[in-house]
Amino acid sequence: MKLIKIFFTLIFLYTLLGIPYSFANSLYPAINEVKLPQGQRAIAMVTFENKEERDTEILLSVYEYNPKTDEIIKDSRNNFLKVDTDTFVVKAKEKKEIPYEIVPVSNLQLGTYFNILVLTEVSSTKDVYIDKGISQLVVLHVVDPYGEVQGVTTSDYSVRIDVVQKGIPFLTPVELRYTIVNNSKYVITPGGRLEIFNKRSNYKPEYIYVNQEKTRLYPGEKIEKKVSVKNWNFSDLFSERIVIGNISSGLDSSVKTVQTTINSYVYEILGVLTIGIVTILLIKSLKEDTKKKSKTSS
Incomplete structure (x- = not known):
């Protein structure tokens, strides 16, 4: 399980930093930030570009992402993305726009949530290669549908x-x-x-x-x-x-x-002045005492 988390974390970082993959495919945008009132849904798109010389079969997967710990959670209740479960083929040197739906559950509290949409290559033997996946981070802000101005706002x-x-x-x-x-x-x-x-x-x-x-x-x-x-x-x-x-x-x-x-x-x-005055008075007093002792001795 830890290995899978590391794989996906690296995949996510590679996507954001634009580091080229061994098979050179890409998707954009790397981050999709969405504001939705509670109870509403939206359609979004991600573009996959096949830069290879051959057709590529792709499978979509959704995971919850914890940006504080880089933890990837499969089958989470906080998954708010709905994707086509069938694979699809992107022809060589072509781009394909892939739709998906953002559907927050009805009881999802106001706040910010993170999902990762992973596009994974499927081999001719129908094996899924996790290390050949690229991902999009979807940031969902669930906002108050009854606010005067619809948008993300908080005083908390x-x-x-x-x-x-x-x-x-x-x-x-x-x-x-x-x-x-x-x-x-x-x-x-x-x-x-x-x-x-x-x-x-x-x-x-x-x-x-x-x-x-x-x-x-x-x-x-x-x-x-x-x-x-x-x-x-x-x-x-x-x-x-x-x-x-x-x-x-x-x-x-x-x-x-x-x-x-x-x-x-x-x-x-005032403290410094007081200390200074007291010090001066003490020195003066000591000098006078010294003079008196000198006179007495003589």
Whole structure:
């Protein structure tokens, strides 16, 4: 079973990366992303190109795919593709459009689901060669049929910003940490930015963009990353800075706004001044004591 998973994972990666196969056949598109309301179905096409000098007999198969673990699951309840179970022949040097149906089961929850459509070559002896298959990834977003705007949308993600290190003014930067948790059933690609400014000063805000790597978050996953605020202004010593995060899920244009503050350094400055004054007084007192002892000795 593990060997089959490895085979299909390699096949899938070869398809996406465009690495040529030994028999040079291909299909496109490599990925088909579809949005469907609950209870609806759709027809899709995949094009198979036979680049060989001979006719090729092809069999269609459907598998559930887990992109987090690269697991391939056969006969899954989450298979939403319906294909023709008969084999078909693609003539040498020709292309063929192959239809299939996307049919989510009625009780499939709102969310993102993955199937792999595998086109496998059948030999003249009717044996199926798994290592001679190529595949298309079908990504299905099941959306709310009663939404005002039909499409993929979710607010089921949480955002948090923490001040990890306040830094030393003009010497070391402030360190922030943003955390984004995907509580939805969809795969999201969070984006947005942090805006850092001093509410009592008119200097330009500093902007830090989040998730620039475009990391996808699967249901239940989170991104946690530290970022640095490197710019300093004299006013930051005496008044707090505001950090505002405007973060979207990447599925729609709506954003979540969160806020935190970077406290001023008034207490630190007072602490340093207090220590300095106490130190000066102690030194002065010690000097006076030393002088008194010297006079007494003489």
